[in-house]
Amino acid sequence: MEPTFLLIMLLIGIAAGILGALFGIGGGLFIVPALTLIVGLTTKEAAAVSLVSIVATSIGGTVFYLDNRVANIRLGLLLEISTVIGAIIGALISSYLEDWIVTVIFIIVLVISATRMILGLKTEVQDDENGKFMFHDVKTGKDTRYDLKNVPVGFTACSAAGVISSLTGVGGGLVKIPVMNTIMGVPMKVATATSSYMIGITAFSGAIIYFLNGQVILDVAAFTAIGTFIGAMVGSRLSKKFDGSSMKKYFSILVFIVAIMMILRLEGIM
């Protein structure tokens, strides 16, 4: 591959890593369109590369959340059972789907993600003194006890996150966070942290199938993974200096533009 393309892939990775760390996303929303629109990969090839990079990005966030004991590791393990089943199903059916169908699914994911970011939907969880789990908010100093509600519904819903993740190369936080927060009654910060922990495992279960089946383009995946790793380190330092959540709305506009570009590419206009 041309050195220019290799440099572009490294830069795509760095940008995805920074955005991932700043906005708490896996980076797939940025990597997949960049690799298809700029480098010219098919959506399926880009999804395979993206999943490898998401593993590298998610670990940075996960380590931070685990060290601060925000992520609920037990809840993550439970929900990952159905998510991994979904991810395996997604990776398997991707072999039988036309690339344009995967692209359409990805565009839908982009639009829903952008809409959620603009609306900033979240459910406030009240302290439950009989709750089995406790979360200490370092910023407010407040302890919140909570219990898990609607576990069977949340468990089933997470399988959808797995299918979407391995089909399209995104982390699946789009489904996991609202499921944990709104359906299962988990505080938003815990849901975000637990999702970060889960994203790595979900990405692993999709990526390993692509990798063992020889569907990962090695040099592209290597440059992008190195880039996201560097980007995640830079992004995590930047996130301490300013609050990324206030920039989420601007990022969502970019996601909408990317969705339009993907539609134009699908129509053969780009």
Add this chain to the structure above:
Amino acid sequence: MNAEHNTSMTLKISVYIGIAAVVIGLIVYLLDMGDAFLKAGLFIVIVSPFIGVIVTTVSLYLERDMKWVCVALILIAISVIGMFVK
């Protein structure tokens, strides 16, 4: 040491080793000396979260948190099955 700390340390060490191997592998690959290192590096990066789950399971076992050990073992079993699915 609790499950969270052990998992965090494992993820950190595993991904650092993986990325280092990817960098070395990429140099070897670009010098037309084969892709074995590159494949090994990417494999280590990809399996890092899975190694994390194994360490979590052992830590939960040491904490005698058997309910969650069972949950983790089911997840490991499904993940292993997934690796062999073509």
